[in-house]
Amino acid sequence: MSGEQKLTKFIQAVEDWTKSKYLAPVNPPEDIELVLNASTDDIKSWNSETCNINAFKLYAYAEYIETENTKEKNILEWSESSIWFIISGVLNQYGGQYSKWQEKYYGAVRENPLASEILKIKNHAEARVRTLDGKHNRIIKMAETLSNIARRK
Numbered sequence: 001m002s003g004e005q006k007l008t009k010f011i012q013a014v015e016d017w018t019k020s021k022y023l024a025p026v027n028p029p030e031d032i033e034l035v036l037n038a039s040t041d042d043i044k045s046w047n048s049e050t051c052n053i054n055a056f057k058l059y060a061y062a063e064y065i066e067t068e069n070t071k072e073k074n075i076l077e078w079s080e081s082s083i084w085f086i087i088s089g090v091l092n093q094y095g096g097q098y099s100k101w102q103e104k105y106y107g108a109v110r111e112n113p114l115a116s117e118i119l120k121i122k123n124h125a126e127a128r129v130r131t132l133d134g135k136h137n138r139i140i141k142m143a144e145t146l147s148n149i150a151r152r153k
Contacts, residue, residue, distance in 0.1 A: 003121055006118075007075065007079070031057070032057055035054045052146075055150065058139050058143035059140070065136045069135075073129055086118070090108050095107060
């Protein structure tokens with residue numbers, strides 16, 4: 001079984017568990033781009049109700065971003081533990097007694113096709129996690145700002 005197939009099986013198991021607990025799937029709200037890219041003049045023209053509706057959309061989008069970030073972190077942790085599981089038995093065959101663990105780790109991964117494939121998955125997941133890190137908090141601040149504007153109107 002390839003790394004992609006194992007990952008797909010893992011993701012499906014997590015999604016099946018989520019559905020069994022009746023946790024609603026989180027989708028990005030409609031027209032979120034309009035809210036995120038609104039100009040100052042646009043925001044000034046919004047009445048109190050529109051500000052509150054758009055703040056809610058931002059909160060919903062923050063939830064969506066956090067859900068996606070959590071999924072990527074799950075993939076990252078899965079890939080890391082899978083690589084260690086695969087190479088742990090042969091790690092000592094790479095490098096000497098005083099070799100750094102990184103030298104042993106990457107040597108063992110390079111020699112194992114499945115571990116190499118999972119390493120690519122891990123690197124992609126790391127990049128996606130770094131892309132999403134902090135975005136949730138910034139969107140929450142935007143939503144709070146809109147809520148404050150709505151109160152002042």
